Amino acid sequence: MAEKVVTRIKGTAKEIHGEILAGKKPELKLPLRSLANVRYAVQKGYFELRGKRKLRALTVGTVKTFAQTLRMMALSKELVEQDDIATKREAYYVSKNWGDARFDEQDESDTVMDDVEALFGVNREQLGFIPEEKGGEVAGRLVVIDRNPDGSELRLDCTQFGSGAYSMPISVEHLKFETKAAFILAIETAGMFQRLVKHGYWQTANCILISMGGVPTRACRRFIRRLADEKKIPVYAFVDGDPYGYSNIYRTLKVGSGNAAHLNEFFCVPQARFLGVMPQDIIEYKLEEATHPLKDVDIKRAKDALKNDPFYQHHKPWQKAIEQMLQMGVRAEQQALAKHGLNYVIDEYLPRKLAHPERFLP
């Protein structure tokens, strides 16, 4: 993979070099990164870019951006060759030594980085650039295979972290996996994750527990995706029963985000299915007393999803669920199950749910 990236960067650089030597005006063809250039690829399961491209030719007006794009490519090549990493912030600071090609604001360097990412059709982690944010703890029946700084292999047995957990790195491209788990349970809150870890739920259910801690980070989505793809295991999402849980957390996990469509290919988990909490669960599990009325922002978010989100527009069962929630006028958090006792979720809710994964929403 690393070699491929370097080869492609060199290839593009060589083309430009050739054009300059031939006295031609060099240009870069960059995919247009905007919603107007996006469609919902139902088969693949994510928003993807249509073919439109913008030209970045070398002119008096574009000379700075053009130089910055080449510099960013060179930095990426250096990172990949040296097996090093840089956060977006660090890349911005590195540019302070690029003379007139330096970035004045990080916004500018982020945009150029996104362009380079889209140009090579890879995610920025593959270019050596990593996000600032961490996120994603793992416990259960999984062995992660990583490397020591000296290159030697390292096996991380996620059954052996006690009350703690394995914290995945910011970039997960190099990890390999071994598992015989039946499924991955992706959990919204750190509190629920801690409960399931504390009671060794992964043992009972033969599964892998992953804490998303709210909207899953890129690293967390990529980790789940690679693991689920390579090991062919299902992914079940266990999040709050509210519009934020449905349309921000779950939808981002499953199909990615509209604003970063050139990335969704890598950062979505199309095989994810929704375990709960569903509006119907409030009735079936007698959670009425532990619900909260929908706030205005909840109602707005739910209506927006129905009206504007291609994902919900494509999936009838989701439309029904959201309409039911609007009709009931209440939301229920995953921790609301504690109303029946702290470990009701382990003894009752999850087993009853997991007996019928075919009922999980897409």
Next chain:
Amino acid sequence: MAEKVVTRIKGTAKEIHGEILAGKKPELKLPLRSLANVRYAVQKGYFELRGKRKLRALTVGTVKTFAQTLRMMALSKELVEQDDIATKREAYYVSKNWGDARFDEQDESDTVMDDVEALFGVNREQLGFIPEEKGGEVAGRLVVIDRNPDGSELRLDCTQFGSGAYSMPISVEHLKFETKAAFILAIETAGMFQRLVKHGYWQTANCILISMGGVPTRACRRFIRRLADEKKIPVYAFVDGDPYGYSNIYRTLKVGSGNAAHLNEFFCVPQARFLGVMPQDIIEYKLEEATHPLKDVDIKRAKDALKNDPFYQHHKPWQKAIEQMLQMGVRAEQQALAKHGLNYVIDEYLPRKLAHPERFLP
């Protein structure tokens, strides 16, 4: 520890029971949790409660709160006896089964939990209650000793996590430690932590790396505190050179927060010292080009610290540093060091700093 808590809960309950049987009006003496009842204990290194207490007697007006307080004590006893845990949110939901003593809002149950915490002079983790939030990754020369769900011992070698890390549990009271590290480096950003992990910096420097990810969570502060106390190793903070880094992140790590003075005893790290980034570093390490002008909010925060914060009022060198920052009018992030190359921080900055820990600010 667990036994002690249960014994004290039982003792208090027995007293109240006795008073009721004797036909007296039972009462609870709760420490007053407010800034008016706080002083800066310089010797101990944190804000602590003065002795003032409020009485919660059983009257017609207080019967609900009184009952809730006893119920919360009973829940705590149950948790500790069964070695279980409950988040604040879960405790709120559990109350939905307390009939008329149920809480209507989580605010109310949080307040009663804080009262119980202050009443017994322990932190809520010792009562079985855990926060929602996670936080705190560890890599380096440390073995954490935890227990499996079946009670057997588990050893977690934090040199063996590759590019990943050990994610500490939400409650860390039961952990034990083995280490020969020379110091703990508490790092503000996940990005910097990832860089130091990637390059095996803990090996070079014989240290323990801890990622705080912004303002450190309770678990993270408690973990560092227990580790530093038990193993008698120094703690160095490596955070951004800006007012937020100084007065929010570092100050919270070191002396705790003003609003939760009944907890600071457990959740502060008085032995912490400030490695950088200092305003003087901007000059010494030639970072001028990589700084940012102070924003209004930065200036306000810095002036507030000088004027109102007992910690800064007590430490002259900190006053000087903040005044220097205000005078220079700029701030510098820890990642600004990348201006001199991505690994300048490893090859130059940290070694030069660590050669003179006596220069670190208190």
